[in-house]
Amino acid sequence: MIEYLEGEHKQQCRKLWEEAFPEDSREFCDYYFREKIKDNRILALTDDGQVQAMLHRNPYVVRAREYDWQVDYLVGVATCREKRHRGYMRRLLLKMMGDMRQEKMPFCFLMPAAEAIYRPFGFVFVYRQQGFVMDREKEAGVLQVKGLIPEVDSDEYRDRQLLAAEWMERWLGRHYQLYAKRDQAYLRRLADEMASEDGTLDLFYDGEKIAALAGWWGRIKREQRLLYGDEPYVTMADGPGKPAIMARIISPEVFVNVIRLRKDAGRGHGCILPLRLQDPLIPENDGLWLWHLERERSWLERAAWSEGAIQEQEGFLPRLSLTIEEMTAWLFGYEIPDAVRPYEGVIEPLQGIFLDEVV
Known part of the structure; x- marks a missing residue:
């Protein structure tokens, strides 16, 4: 059952x-x-x-x-x-x-132990885990450390966790267009999660200013769990990062609300793109849609006409045919399918994804 x-x-x-x-x-x-x-x-x-x-x-x-x-x-x-x-x-x-x-x-996501398990169900990679490095000289000589994992719960630690959550939310909002929101409850759970693996979770201050937030964990093998911050305190490691998170669009008509026309697309106030979406596992997604695109939003509606009748409509873009996997990888800004190349200058996918959750 x-x-x-x-x-x-x-x-x-x-x-x-x-x-x-x-x-x-x-x-x-x-x-x-x-x-x-x-x-x-x-x-x-x-x-x-x-x-x-x-x-x-x-x-x-x-x-x-x-x-x-x-x-x-x-x-x-x-x-x-x-x-x-x-x-x-x-x-x-x-x-x-x-x-x-x-x-x-709109979508769901996971960190695969083996990607082959999930590809038959329409999941594709959407996020590369980029490494960050803290300047050790600044950390040792300039920055002051305040912990976020309390030995005993107190108002001081709760206030500090709230401050850290607000700082993380601002940092993520400056750098990324899609991420899990941070609040005090998120920070409390993160602190408990880190503590379960004998971890540390610390704020680093330069004077009164928060410079970085870092966490290490692992009872057997110690590893960096997270590091947030900007130059000159934190720099991005070289290389493209390793594929880490897979996702699948579940409800495309909800997801496309965050997709829009490019500012320089030259399409006036908007346009309509016939979309043939192939999704054999979710019948509600499979079939022909009309994709309405404007400069601040877009939306999907089921096409009421046949494909032949759609091609005769004035002002419509040429039809685009995508699998749900291609649509997911593209709209998350991970990779551009060949079928989408003619529309690169028209449609703006998400730019900047950050998903570093463990559980």
Whole structure:
């Protein structure tokens, strides 16, 4: 039976989690099954009361240009060892996408353990994890450090976490057009998550000014979890970064609200682009759309005419045909499909994506 687990029944997933992800420490699992399951949704395939396969829909508020979207980050995607290769995960993923489509969720995203698992379901890479480096001389000689992980909860730490969240939100807003929004609740959870892996989470000050925010974690292998800041304190590492996050557009008519005509497109007030979208897994997406594009917004409507009749309409752009994978990679600003080359100077995809969530 496929069902969403509720309340204490969510704890039934821990056995499978520990089997599938043995690299996670007991302390991290304690954190996850204490904190993250409070507001997530766990879709599970159960048999005789035992969880045989699962996926966790962890909710985030994602800022996309001027819109705030409720978007799920997929984690804990796993099947019992002895039940694999029976199509259980396919059934869960199709059920999940159908539910998300009914909810009009614009997209969902994940960090793949193996990208081959998710490509058959329309997921593509949309974000490269770019490295950042702190100037060690400035860190040692100039910057003052204030921690964000309290030994004992206090008003001082709560105020500092709020200050850090507001600083992170401003920093992300200056550099990126799509990111998970930061607030005090986000910072509190992040501090708990870092602490579960014996981590540190610190603000670095240059006088009264926040210069950077950094976190390190790992009980066995120490690694940098995050680093935010600008020059001269923080610089971007060389290289393009490694592909890290995959995503899938679920409701294209919602997602395109953040896409628009380029300022220099020379199309007057707007234009209409017939779009043939191929999405064999979500029938509501598949088919012919009319894409209305203006300088501050765009929207989709189902085409009421045949393709032949559309081509006869004056003022329409030539028809564009895309798969859902091509549309996702393009509109996230990750790569430009060959079919889109004629429209590069007309349509402006998102510029700047930042998704560094772990769970």
